[in-house]
Amino acid sequence: MSSYSRVIHHATSILCSNKGSLALQQLHRKVFQRVEITEDDFWYIVKKCSRFVAVRNRERTDEWGTDCVIVAKTSLRLCKNYTKQDCRDCQELHLCKYFVYGNCRFGKGRKQCKFSHDVRSEHNYTLLRECTLHELHEDDLFLLLLQNDPTLLPEVCSHYNKGSGPHGACTFRDSCTKVHMCMHFVHDDCMFGPKCKRQHVIDQHGRRMLEERGLSGDIINDLPFVYQNLYRLNTPTTPYTAKEHELVSSPVVKKEDRKEICLHFIRKNCRFQDQCIRVHFNLPYKWEVFDGNGWIRLHHTEDIERAFCDPRNTHSPGSRPVDFLTMTQESDPVRRLSTVSSVTKPAHYILTTEWLWYYKGDHENWIEFGRPDDKQRTTSLSSRELEEAYLADRSAEVTIMKGHRNYYLSFQDMYQRNPKHNTKRRVRRRPRFISIMEVENKTAP
Known part of the structure; x- marks a missing residue:
């Protein structure tokens, strides 16, 4: 299988440059142009990685991936206290909001903006590196932030979606500071499609209002899709499991897919021997790297484990360190096998993982x-x-x-x-x- 980190980075970049979401089949096709990866392996990564959310299309078909939309996700946000100059050490980006909007008037003139336009500042780059977003293009990063943080954009007007007039039941009409857009379009369930009497695009009133708030024309054009993705990401959904069941729920566990180390083997009394469904290893932890053909044991296992157990560390020691945040060694995927968690066994069980x-x-x-x-x-x-x-x-x-x-x-x-x-x-x-x-x-x- 190709490197997990490469696949995740390319898929994220592709999603953000395609208005934040794509059908699974389309996304796989585009990723495959850069990284050769099978449909099954790609689906496994998408389901396991917190960067992506899989949601169902309203109109389902039987073709692989056409009934599933993949949306790019991040927990990263802009710091709300940064512009109030009331933030010291936080885990959020220190950036000018209008720079993210693409239309900071200070950034384009002679007078320099007093808030940061530098996504690669020491503070910001550290956070982007921890979230593995440091290689993402600036515009793609901004779209990702907009579709994940509902506080960055005005709400869709609920009153506009009631009543029969051109402004619905909204009494503010042209002075409304919320977006006039069909709520059913945002929810991806509008039965009228292009014949709907409510807006599926940003109208002239909405464009003027959004431009006054500092949003650029390019971002405004993408906003209908951003609002759809915001709804998808912030609404509880039934997990998409049709393909996952086929891939990972099989009762037959392949040897290379086993991740739990056998407690009985460590104590030298496993009666199942080669038929055991768990990994046989002499330690309660094992570090492996994927070399393109299979998982092989990493040397200096104890040193890697010692470094990993210290929460301050993001890398293992040595000339080819393991990145604990991305679980990679250079561009190769890394995994840690271990014994079962100690909370699942009685206290007298030894060598469980605490x-x-x-x-x-x-x-x-x-x-x-x-x-x-x-x-x-x-x-x-x-x-x-x-x-x-x-x-x-x-x-x-x-x-x-x-x-x-x-x-x-x-x-x-x-x-x-x-x-x-x-x-x-x-x-x-x-x-x-x-x-x-x-x-x-x-x-x-």
Whole structure:
């Protein structure tokens, strides 16, 4: 299979240059022009990668991929406090909003804008690198931000979509600061199509209003599709599983697809031997790289594992480091195999994997959930409780308290959000390190 990171980057770029979404079949065809990848492998990546969301088309057909639209997704946002000069260290982009809109009047004149137009500043580039968006073209990045952050664009007017007049039931008419557009078109279920009496494009009134807000003509032209994608990304949908069932739900587990290390083999008492459905390895973790033909073991496994267990690290040591954020080594996919999570087994089971959960502190440090921070405040949930919630639903959002404040932790985006101040902290899930010597001592007869 081709490199995961290359496929994800090309697919993201293609989606953003095609108004943010494409049918699965079209997207695969365009990606295949640059990276040779089978339909099944491509679908597997799309379903597993948080960069993409698969939603159903309203009009289904039987051809592969034509009943499924892929939408580009990101958790990255513009910092709302940056323009108020009230932001220190945050996990959001520091950029001029009107620069993202494509029409900052200061950026085009002699007077320099007091807010950043530099997507590659030290602060911004670090965030883009962590989200693997650092290679994305500037215009593509801006479209991605617009279709993922509903606060950047005016709402679609609900009153316009009621009543029978040219402005519907909107009493503001031409002075309305919301977009007059068919809500059924936005929801992708308008039965009238081009004969609909409501707008499926931005009309002259809407164009003037949006231009006054600083949006460029090119972005305004794409807005009907951006609004559709906003709706797709912010509306709970039934997961698209027809093809996934065929690919990953088969009862026959191929050897190269096995990812759980056998606890019994480590203790030298697996009775299934070669017929075991789990991986036989002498450690509770194993690092592998895909060389184009299959998965092969990486050398210096213990060193890679030690680095990975430290939440501060984004790379392993050595001349060819593993990137823990993209799970690649140079351009090759990397994976980590491990024993089952410790929360799924009784306490007397040895060499299960104990996963620890961390959030980023105020001083570039990482603090484990349930442990006191520098002000002796602790979170209401511990690593074990978060691990149990994560295994129950990996797309869930849980509420956490620290002191008198509520936070929301999204497993899908791996961010902890403060709803009052709309700030975010990055979250990481890393295992507790266990050395080769410890494993040998625990398994000694």
